[in-house]
Amino acid sequence: MPAEDRLERVRALLDSVRAEGRTSLTAPEGKVLADAYGIAVPGEELARDVDEAVAHAARFDGPVVMKIVSPDILHKTDAGGVVVGVEGADDVRAAFHRIIDNARAYAPTARVDGVQIQELLPSGPDAREVIVGAVTDSTFGKVVAFGLGGVLVEVLKDVTFRLAPVDADEAASMLDSIGAAEVLRGAQPVDRGALAEQIRRVSRLVTDFPEIAEVDLNPVIATPRGALAADVRVILGDRAPEERPTYTRAEMLASMRRLMQPRSVAVIGASNEPGKIGNSVMRNLIDGGFPGEIHPVNPKADDILGRKAYKSVTDVPGEVDVAVFAIPAAFVAKALEDVGRKGIPNAVLIPSGFAETGEQALQDEIVAIGRRHGVRLLGPNIYGYYSTWQDLCATFCTPYDVKGGVALTSQSGGIGMAILGFARTTKTGVSAIVGLGNKSDLDEDDLLTWFGEDPHTQCIAMHLEDLKDGRAFVEAARATVPKKPVVVLKAGRTAAGARAAGSHTGALAGDDAVYDDVLRQAGVIRAPGLNEMLEYARALPVLPTPRGDNVVIITGAGGSGVLLSDAVTDNGLRLMEIPPDLDAAFRAFIPPFGAAGNPVDITGGEPPSTYEATIRLGMEDPRVHALVLGYWHTIVTPPMVFAELTARVIAEFHARGIDKPVVASLAGDVEVEEACQYLYERGVVAYPYTTERPVEVLGAKYRWARAAGLLGGGR
8 A cells, every 4th residue: 555545545534533532443343454554464354233243254264253343342352252163054144143232231321333254364383363553652752562472461561662663673673572482483483473573564554653552462362474463452642642852963062062061150049158059069169179250149148158249140251051050940041031131051059949849830930931942951959960071060069070981870969979979989080970960951961962972082971851842852863882881770669660551562661671681782780779879980991891792701719710610601691612722721720620611610729820710711712702700718828919910910811902801809808808899990890799780780790782783692
């Protein structure tokens, strides 16, 4: 069917359904959509009386399925409105009457259009029941779903999601992304092309018609000969999504450059009084060594901390890049008007008392002012921000000045302080720490766009509770991930996404399922918790990018080797099968009661020379791509001796141009803590008292390398 005719036909149908005040399509109406988009369905006819039912059934070769057709009965099985395997005129008549009677008993006032007579789909050992669907997610918009189907679909919950529309390759990748992917292969694999095409066509349908809220093809019967949708359920949405302002990449970068690299900052609400936010912000800017101009604004002061104070920001001479607000929420709108008239491009809104306390109207007012004047808003309800390479500490929190390659953001002030404490304790070098708060305007996609281009930033880690525009975030992440890792801690993983869902797909898309799949699709590394997010961010810039999948464990303790092996498997990494020549080389340095293979167990009583020789072998052999070291504290090889020799060997190979990711687990007394810090500072990611954490961060590095296209496996 030509595209123009297809669109016109579906538009007319949807308009007629709307005109009747309905939000769900009947089965015959669903077939119209399926036919228009080439979604394969079995032969079917609508019978309005029992004689029509007998005549339609006779035209199909073999038994049929009979289903109630009613715009008021969405769940046909619950109403006793489905009979499977009906054959012969007498059985068809009986089934017709039974279905109508059941429907009348289930919903006495329901409109009944008749009974659908449908060709019975194939069954048997080579038939698989799957679900293909689409749903409108509040964060990401249209997403398409695929998983195991049938009556147990909501029990099994083995489903995967992608942003719609999907192309043929993405649709095919979904078949391998469910836990039961092997079921589709088997001795008689299903027709993968036909199944992927069902997914692609559903995704195109919901993209062409945004008012379609949910689609279910369940079950789709997939066999080696094709894929047919036994049931088509379509639900219309009640309203169009609210549009938000969009900015070009150039506009984002221009605004963010002046925010993160300002030459002049005004502090509205600056104060001489210790303990006030306006005083803390001023002191942090001054004591932090910000080299640009700092302009205090306070109508009741002439001088603040030795700097001339201005009655209004409009009185400040010259251009101002950023206005930091340290005044109560009630006064923000008026001061923001002045900021707009002054032509200041960025407002950092520290005050609370907006949407987070129920004052949505007050927040809407400042957003409208910002848009009218072209002022981008960071916040409100934030702790401020740090841009360390500019010596900028525009916050009321404690200063931080260890420069490095990690950019950290948080939606929560409390999490922001945890980030600060972690960075200080671990001596993590940061390029920026930014609070986002209520995200009335600037949000994660603005920051990702900036940090993706920022030469000082090597890794971006973000704590978020929600995304205002999931698609904008995905677009920014896809542009950033090939250049540097993006780590996300999404809070609220278990918050009920429980909402009234009219389809299986809608129910399955609740909770965290869509976030998890779409973030993975974007190449983002998702951290399970706050500490993991911070450790990944700290470690990823330290570790070299792996050039292959072969991981080798070298350990001084058999127990650690077993746990490290488990961790390698748990994190999707591959233990190398040691070839005979390398196995013989390792055996030359370990005692007879040790064990080569992988893990390489050198035993705990070996001297430093054994550690050094085996680590050298692992670094030297190009077939080995990453090393996991398991150290056991002994008198023969004390912790700092192990740390120093390991760091020296790694440095020697680095000087020769040989870089591989090396992580280490150190078991022992408290001295191992100092040894771990020593190693970390020299490019070996090391942790005391844990076999899991070093392998987790190695796994995160591998996930990024694959997402960035630097290793096989794709996203």
